[in-house]
Amino acid sequence: MRDWNGFILRILVRATPDEVARAWLTSGGLSSWFLKTAEYFSDDQKIDATVLACGSDSFRWVWADDSEELGRVLEIEFPHRFRFTWYGERGWVEIRLSEVDGRTAVELEQFVDQAEEKDRIECYISCTSGWSFFLANLKSVLEGGLDLRETSHFVGKQVNV
Numbered sequence: 001m002r003d004w005n006g007f008i009l010r011i012l013v014r015a016t017p018d019e020v021a022r023a024w025l026t027s028g029g030l031s032s033w034f035l036k037t038a039e040y041f042s043d044d045q046k047i048d049a050t051v052l053a054c055g056s057d058s059f060r061w062v063w064a065d066d067s068e069e070l071g072r073v074l075e076i077e078f079p080h081r082f083r084f085t086w087y088g089e090r091g092w093v094e095i096r097l098s099e100v101d102g103r104t105a106v107e108l109e110q111f112v113d114q115a116e117e118k119d120r121i122e123c124y125i126s127c128t129s130g131w132s133f134f135l136a137n138l139k140s141v142l143e144g145g146l147d148l149r150e151t152s153h154f155v156g157k158q159v160n161v
Helices: 017-025 027-033 117-144
Strands: 006-013 037-042 058-062 068-077 081-086 091-100 103-112
Touching (some): 006 117, 017 081, 017 091, 017 103, 017 117, 027 037, 027 117
Antiparallel strands (some): 006 103, 058 068, 068 081, 091 103
16 A cells, blocks of 8 residues: 655756855755745844855745745755655655765655545645656756746646647
8 A cells, every 4th residue: 555645856966065055055056946035044134145055044935826835844864865844834845965976866755644545645746746747857957057947927827829
């Protein structure tokens, strides 16, 4: 029987663990491959886009559709492991980085505890597909600079071809 509470995804990226970690732990890094707007806060003060977040810092992440995630960095062992709250603090995501043959293995584990099975299944499906895309985009941006996100005005609208 499938556990709908969580999953693990993996990808190899031609970059150092330090470069990959900075892409996650700086607001400028996150905005380059993941979010429309990323902000980290330390003691309610916004952190500069190039400064690394620390454990216990909070964040505000905004996607292209203007939906947002508010949360906290739970722990960081730079550059190899970090964890943050997820899904309205009903869960967490942990990123683990390790070197493999000159590349970085990125392992993303998500756990969300939902009372309703329907909610767990919907979260599982939407997050596995979302994270799969964004991990591929992280790889694309770090390896060649190409951002795969669509940002034109017709996103989400009916398009007749």
